[in-house]
Amino acid sequence: MNKMGTITGFTFKNKVKTKSFMVTTIVLALLISIGLNVPYFITLFNGGPIGGGASGKNPVNIGLLTTEQQDVAQKLEDFSSAQGNQAYRFIVSGDKDEAALQEDAKAGLIDGYLKLETVAGQEFPKPVLYSTDDISPQITTAIESALQSVKLDVVVKDVLTPEQKALITTPVKLTAESLSADDGEAGAGAEKSMSPINYIVVYLLIILLFTSTMMTGNMIASEITAEKSSRIMEILITSVSPLSQMFGKIIGIFMVGMLQIGIFGAVIAGNILLPHNRAVLDDFNLSVSDINIAVIVYGLIFYILGYFLYAVLFAAVGSMVSRTEELGQAVLPITMLSLVSFYIALFSISAPNILLLKVASFIPFTSPTAILVRIGAGVAPTWEILTSLAILAVSILVFGWLAAKIYRTGVLMYGKRPTFKELFKAMKAYKI
Known part of the structure; x- marks a missing residue:
């Protein structure tokens, strides 16, 4: 056990100190930061958008313009004020004419003005927004x-009571419920569709699981092959x-992967918490508090188990x-298997109840x-x-045992890659 700990520590320190790890981590962290701040950069290049922009707090x-339709203009101003904190506000011009409002807009006193043009034969004016x-x-x-x-208030006038007008203008919210839920707990969770912020989180986790598994898996296989090709393996095996x-x-490189994920997570969290990025989330009605914690927790658990499943396969092939x-x-076969898992999840994210996704949830390589x-x-x-977790855990034990047999045999077999028959004969000579 002490020797395995030594190998783990050496592998971790050796990989973390390499230039490739440092450069890759820094470059990816910079790309993540730039990507998360793209909306803010766009507003800077555009001179800052009017309201609703990433930097627009006021x-x-x-x-x-109240030279015409004064009654409608006053109702509009009263309605806007009653809404509370809005991204916009109406300012009654008083005695100012349109030319004066144009001068105010050019001077930056206002961002634009709304003109209510009277139209013959129509009870409600035609609104035109100038900015x-x-x-x-x-x-x-x-x-x-x-x-x-x-x-509505102008047209119906006194026909409806204020309560009836309020009821008519209140938006109707649709609640979606799934008929495929198998128990009460699932039914309660299926009442809501995936919120936009959870959609983004799941999307990012899928990409993270795929890229991280492929990077660390290839790292394991290449290190084993490099040691074998340089004949260092013959010294280590003694x-x-x-x-x-x-x-x-496997454990050492897993620690490297977790360190890299931790760094990326800190970069993402730091960028999201910046004031201008929080304003962007508010503009798109996204709230960090709406994130489903179960997605994060289960995402971490399935990442760890998925990593070890693919890691033992990469180690066996590398040997x-x-x-x-x-x-x-x-x-290549392992890479294709991982790609299948990635694409099934990515293309089914908008339809989580399809049969393909349900079946894939119980296959260890795609679950x-x-x-x-x-x-x-x-x-x-x-x-x-829980069933998916159990199947995945059992698969790790089975493929881990098989990979250990292959590794123990393969590291000392040189020349051309052994056939399955040769590998099977050599594996029978060793017991785990």
Whole structure:
């Protein structure tokens, strides 16, 4: 056990100190930071959008031209004020004419003005919004909603009571419920569809699981093949057992992967908590508090188990290859298997209840990503999650035992890659 700990510590320190690890980690952290701040950079290059932008904390000031339709303008201003803290606000122009409002807009006193043009034969005026810069769609949609409410008040006048008007203008919220839930707990979780913020989290976790597993898996296989091709393995095998070597390398590189994930997680959290990025989340009605903690917890558990399943396979394949030039072709089947898992989850994220995703949730090579989609959507009952975890854990034991037999045999077999018949005969000579 001490020897395996030594191998683990040596592998971890050796990989962390390499230039490739440092450069890759720094470059990816920078790319993540740039990607998360793209909306803010766009606003800077555009001189800052009017309201609803990543940096727009102050509400948009919209002047109300009251030379015509004074009653409608006043109702509009009263309605907007009653809504509380809005991304925009109406400012009644008083005695100012349109030319004066244009001068105010050019001077930056207001961001634009709303003109209510009287149309012959129509009870409600035609609204026209003038602005010096483009106004965000969120603001124009909010103004249209205010106009619609005022229009209802103007058209019906005293026909409806204030309570009836309020009931009509209140948005209707749809609650979706799944009929595929197998128990009460799943049914309660299926009442809500995957929220946008959880959709983003699941999407990022799927990508993280795939890229991290592939990077660390190839790292394990290449290190074993490099030691074997340089004949260092013959020296190591005399002092450390093959099993201690294999699992020591797997755990050491797992620690490297967890360190890298921790760094990326800190970078993402730090960027999201920046004031201008929090404003962007608010603009898209995204709240960090809406993140389903179960997605994060189960994502970490399935990542760890998925890593060890693929890691033992990469280690077994790496032990059978004598030259690093042949490694890419040798690990191709494992790479294709991982790609299948990645694409099944990625293309099914918008339809978490399809049969393919349900079946994939119980196949050990695809379950880490497939079940994560269903957990994020709240359509995976607890028994399915636990069953998937159990199958994955048993698969790690089975393939770990098989990989240990292959590793112990393969590290001392040189020349061309052994056939399955040759490998099977050599494996029978060793007992784990």
